[in-house]
Amino acid sequence: MENKKRPLILVSNDDGYRARGVHYLTKLLSGFADVVAVCPEGPQSGKSMALTVNEPLRITPLDSYKVEEPGVEWYTVNGTPVDCVKVSMHSILKDRRPDMVCTGINHGSNAAINVLYSGTMGAAFEGAAFDLPSIGFSLCDHSPEADFAPMMPYVEKIVRTVMEKGLPAGVALNVNAPKSENIKGMKQTVECKGHWSDEYKEYIDPYGRPFYWLSGTFVNEEPENPDTDQALLDAGYISIVPCGINRTYSGISENYFGD
């Protein structure tokens, strides 16, 4: 006889409720947890921790026929990934605090500097701001038809480990998986130093005015270092980077602003 209460997991993402990745996640989690999924109505990639200040938010239940997952409560929000977490904690989850927040699975890498801009990680950081163990998952494949199957056993192992061991308050995990049918394993690591170059594609509109569209190529600034998230992904491993939401940098001398 199993008397243990099933944990409650809040799921969100930044690709919107129609994206394939979040359904891989909810399907897996609903096998061993109650799942409340609250996702943006449409794509919210690159939204970081943006929140909606100047407009009202709605939280709308999705009829189950729209998403065939009877074990999952589904909602959408007309806002950002952070809005999804905030407004659901305030409303539908007010009287049932989740045990964990899982976000993604993102279509595309959130390794290295991408973590700053990622809406998937934004929602995970918001979970951490609520002092909930939080994990953001991403697959290095932007395709809407991306194959999430190879990473799912690792996702389950990571979720179960965090459920058992917990995480320090204010810490979320940034988990990225390579696009590979033969993932070699998973490793805890650190964010790779790097930047995007040639970030915009330039165009001229029909009236002669320039406009710009975000694009670019990631440049690894420490390619010789095998112990970064980017290097592990390139080598076929899943990378796990613990990330803190406290921004304070303690390396500046106390006398820096002294007289």
Next chain:
Amino acid sequence: MENKKRPLILVSNDDGYRARGVHYLTKLLSGFADVVAVCPEGPQSGKSMALTVNEPLRITPLDSYKVEEPGVEWYTVNGTPVDCVKVSMHSILKDRRPDMVCTGINHGSNAAINVLYSGTMGAAFEGAAFDLPSIGFSLCDHSPEADFAPMMPYVEKIVRTVMEKGLPAGVALNVNAPKSENIKGMKQTVECKGHWSDEYKEYIDPYGRPFYWLSGTFVNEEPENPDTDQALLDAGYISIVPCGINRTYSGISENYFGD
């Protein structure tokens, strides 16, 4: 005879180019530096490090009569604060790398956990991602008619100090000033632990459906600690928190995910 080249400072904000705070900043800086100001076309508060992925961006010169600051080059961008920094670095600043990025002065506090959501700090962090010494300035007064005058001598001292001493790569300063005519001084400190409670005001629309609008009250979780940004602001001081853009948290055991 003064042969020293004037430094070049990129200015942005999240309240948009019409906001009073950014004009206090550009006016001060143009006294000793060349200033290129690139601000959102309208309010972009709470945009964090969001960037525009799914739409094109334009960068538009403002005619000088619209903003009477002949010493400042003024542009607007139809995007977020981070977009302003990124697209101007790619275009109008491509061949003249700025010496520094200054953002704000924000109308409203970006102390404590607000740093996560702030568009003003988002733009400063983007400056830090370009390895430029970067500072975000905020005044704890949301009013469009806020009085920025009392903080300006401190803003100048902080900018001149950073110009002289530099900052480590990937570090930006989060500077907040109290709403006070008699600021007591300025101090380097750390981010206060806290959260927002009662975050949403609830309404019912004319058709009986609920909607939510972001609101809330900041709760200081360490009120006994005098050495946080929030405590210093409450005591009448300007707070300076150095913030790192690298998210890696190193406090998780290597064996956490071990077999």
